[in-house]
Amino acid sequence: xxxxxxxxxxxxxxxxxxxxxxxxxxxxxxxxxxxxxxxxxxxxxxxxxxxxxxxxxxxxxxxxxxxxxxxxxxxxxxxxxxxxxxxxxxxxxxxxxxxxxxxxxxxxxxxxxxxxxxxxxxxxxxxxxxxxxxxxxxxxxxxxxxxxxxxxxxxxxxxxxxxxxxxxxxxxxxxxxxxxxxxxxxxxxxxxxxxxxxxxxxxxxxxxxxxxxxxxxxxxxxxxxxxxxxxxxxxxxxxxxxxxxxxxxxxxxxxxxxxxxxxxxxxxxxxxxxxxxxxxxxxxxxxxxxxxxxxxxxxxxxxxxxxxxxxxxxxxxxxxxxxxxxxxxxxxxxxxxxxxxxxxxxxxxx
Ligand code: 3IO
Numbered sequence: 001x002x003x004x005x006x007x008x009x010x011x012x013x014x015x016x017x018x019x020x021x022x023x024x025x026x027x028x029x030x031x032x033x034x035x036x037x038x039x040x041x042x043x044x045x046x047x048x049x050x051x052x053x054x055x056x057x058x059x060x061x062x063x064x065x066x067x068x069x070x071x072x073x074x075x076x077x078x079x080x081x082x083x084x085x086x087x088x089x090x091x092x093x094x095x096x097x098x099x100x101x102x103x104x105x106x107x108x109x110x111x112x113x114x115x116x117x118x119x120x121x122x123x124x125x126x127x128x129x130x131x132x133x134x135x136x137x138x139x140x141x142x143x144x145x146x147x148x149x150x151x152x153x154x155x156x157x158x159x160x161x162x163x164x165x166x167x168x169x170x171x172x173x174x175x176x177x178x179x180x181x182x183x184x185x186x187x188x189x190x191x192x193x194x195x196x197x198x199x200x201x202x203x204x205x206x207x208x209x210x211x212x213x214x215x216x217x218x219x220x221x222x223x224x225x226x227x228x229x230x231x232x233x234x235x236x237x238x239x240x241x242x243x244x245x246x247x248x249x250x251x252x253x254x255x256x257x258x259x260x261x262x263x264x265x266x267x268x269x270x271x272x273x274x275x276x277x278x279x280x281x282x283x284x285x286x287x288x289x290x291x292x293x294x295x296x297x298x299x300x301x302x303x304x305x306x307x308x309x310x311x312x313x314x315x316x317x318x319x320x321x322x323x324x325x326x327x328x329x330x331x332x333x334x335x336x337x338x339x340x341x342x343x344x345x346x347x348x349x350x
Contacts (some may be wrong), residue, residue, distance in 0.1 A: 002198065003242065005031060010338060017056055026179050028337045033289070035069065036068065036069060036070075036071055037069065037070050037071070037254070037255075037258065038070075038072070038073055039071070039073070039076045039096040039097055039100075039246075039250070040072075040073050040075060040080060040088060040095045040096045040097065041055055041058075041059065041070050041072050041073065041075065041095065041096065041097040042075045042079075042080040042081035042086060042090070042094075042095035042097070042098045042099070043055050043074065043075065043076045043077070043078075043092060043098070043099045044077075044078050044081070044082050044083040044086060044099065044101070044196040044197065044198075044199045045076070045077065045078075045083075045198055045199050046076060046077045046176070046199075046222075046223075047077060048222050049075040049198075049219070049222045049223070050218060050222070050273070050276065050277050050280060051099050051101075051242060052076040052077075052155070053276060054152065054269065054272065054273040054276065055076070055099060055244075056074060056076055057269075057272060057273075057276075058149075058150065058244070058265065059071070059072035059074055061265055061269075062079065062195070062261060062262065065261045065264075065265070066257070066258055066261050069255075069257070069258060070254075070258050070261070072097075075095065078199055080094070081094060081095050081098055081199075082199065083101065083104055083197030083198070083199050083200075084104060084197060084220070086098040086099065086100050086102055087105060087108070087245075088186050089248065090146065090245055090247050090328045091146065091245070093247050093249070093250065095247075096246060096250045097127040097149065097244060097245070097246045097247075097333075098244070098245055099242060099243075099244050100244075100245060101179070101197065101198070101240055101241075101242055102116065102180070102240075102241045102242065102243060103116050103179040103181070103182070103221070103240050103241070104179055104182025104197050105179070106180070107321065108142065109140075109142045109143075109243075110142065110318075110321050110322045110324075110325040110327060111134075111135075111140035111142055111322065111325075111327050112131060112134065112135055112137055112140065112142065112143075112241055113180060113181070113241060113318070114134070114318065114322070114332050114333060114336050115127060115130060115131045115134065115153060115239065115241045115336060116180045116181045116182075116238050116239065116240060116241055117181055117238060117314065117315055117318055117333075117334060117336075117338060118181065118185060118237065118238050118307075118308070118310075118311040118314060118315070119238075119315075119340060120156075120236060121156055121238070121239050121340060122156070122260045122344055122349045123155060123156070123274065123278050123347065123349050124152070124153055124154060124156075124216070124239065124273070124274040124275075124277035124278050125271065125274035125275050125277075125278050125343070125347045126274070126340060126344050127153040127155075127156075127239040127241075127274065127340075128151065128270045128271065128273060128274030128277075129151040129242050129267075129271060129274065129339070129343045129347075130271060130339040130340050130343055131151045131152070131153055131270070132150070132151045132152075132235050132266065132267055132270040133339050134332070134336060134339060135148060135151055135243075136336075137335065138327075138332070140327070141326075143243070143245065145248055146245040146246065146247070146248055147245065147246040147247075147248055147251035148243055148244070148245055148246075148266075149177070149244045149245065149246055149262055149265075149266060149269075150242045150243075150244045150265065150267075150269040150270050150273075151241065151242060151244070151266075151268045151270055152241075152242050152270045152273035152274055152277075153239040153240060153241045153242060153274070153277075153335045154215060154216035154240040154242075154277060155216035155218070155239065155277050155278060155281050156216065156236050156237060156238070156239055156294060157178075157182055157185075157214050157215050157216055157235075157237035157238055157239065157240070158214070158215075158216075158217055158232060158233060158234050158235055158236070158237060159171075159176065159212060159213075159214055159217070159232065159233040159235055159237075160175070160213050160214075160217070160219070160220060160225055160229035160231075160232050161211055161212030161229055161231045161232070162174070162205075162211045162212060162228060162229055162230070162231070163211055163212075163231060164231040164295065164297065165212075165231060165297065166297045167232070167299070167300070167303065168189055168190055168299065168303050168306075169190075171189050171190050171191040171233075172190045172191070173190070173191065173208070174191045174192060174194055174211050174212065175191070175192045175194050175210045175211050175212075176191045176192065176194065176210060176211065176212045176213060176214055177194050177196055177201050177204055177205075177210040177213040177214070178194070178195065178213065178214040178215070179192055179195055179196070179197065179198075179240070180238075180240065181238050181314055181318070182214045182215075182237060182240070183195050184311075184314045184317075185214070185237050185238065185307075185311065188213055188307065188310045188311060188313075188314075189235070191306060194209065194210050198215065198219070198223075200227075201213055201223070202223055203226075205225065205228050205229070206228075206334075212229055212231075213225070213229070214237060215240065215304050216239070216240070216277065216281065217232065217281050217284060217285060218277065218280045218281045218283075218284040218330065219284075220232070220284050220285070220287075220288040221283070221284035221288060222284065226230075226287075226288035226291065226292045226294050227292055229294075230292060230293070230295065231294070231295050231297065231330055232294060232295070232296045232297070233296075233297045233298070233299060234296060234297070234298045234299065235299050235307065236304070237303070239329060244269075253288070268320065268324050271286060283350070315333070319333070322323055325339050
């Protein structure tokens with residue numbers, strides 16, 4: 001009995017040694033099942049929505065680029081962790097990886113939620129690359145106990161509603177769902193802000209708790225919100241920033257080759273997701289027009305200017321919060337604006 005155990009132990013040592021060898025090969029095929037590392041990846045919204053579309057793409061690329069050494073098991077639709085327990089769930093290791101909508105965690109991510117401010121991003125592509133580069137430059141302590149794998153944003157937010165809202169007067173007192181700085185934007189437009197994650201919004205609309213929502217317009221198709229929200233008002237409101245984070249111990253335990261693959265994918269994934277989002281919005285709008293005959297209004301230039309003026313208060317409030325957290329808020333904001341300008345040159349909206 002003892003001898004059998006010894007032989008077994010020796011055999012597994014040998015197989016571990018072989019597994020660690022061959023470092024000269026770039027794409028090693030795992031020779032035994034036991035070598036395959038499987039990572040769980042939790043996400044809060046339904047499978048067809050953009051955070052999950054990018055998750056599946058990332059999982060596929062990781063499997064391909066590690067030659068199958070790393071597999072990713074995805075859990076969309078809050079099947080493993082929900083919108084609000086995502087952060088703690090990843091920190092505690094209930095999931096190895098999780099997708100965070102940063103606006104759902106007020107005060108927790110003061111540096112990176114600067115991209116949730118009303119600075120007038122023109123696209124998800126520009127905002128996603130801005131967020132990624134801002135994060136890389138500052139390496140803020142707000143993520144210190146996590147490994148950030150990629151970041152991206154939604155497209156600029158607009159208003160989707162059950163009732164037509166052609167002007168700000170039409171919005172007065174109307175309950176609109178949002179999160180993060182969008183709640184303050186809803187308030188300054190004169191509507192009634194109601195905070196909740198996107199994953200709770202279908203039910204809130206259904207029950208009539210809210211008359212509309214403020215987010216990027218692809219949800220008209222992906223959540224079928226166009227059926228109930230026939231009226232959209234273009235107001236070019238802030239984007240929602242996201243971070244895909246990994247449990248730090250799980251990250252540390254990965255082989256160097258796997259780490260390299262994941263790190264090389266970070267920026268590429270931000271760009272891929274931004275571009276997917278931007279083209280998906282056009283598709284969704286076309287679909288919603290054809291299927292439900294949605295109507296799209298635009299706030300007047302005068303009203304837009306009024307909103308811009310009032311929204312300076314939101315930026316000042318963020319500055320105070322960021323300073324309190326130990327960041328140089330003016331420097332951060334300057335970086336956001338400079339990166340935005342740089343990427344707007346590189347990725348103009350046509
Ligand atoms: C979003 C979140 C989940 C699924 C689709 C989505 N499109 C835009 C967002 C942004 C967001 O986090 C939100 O709460 O509006």
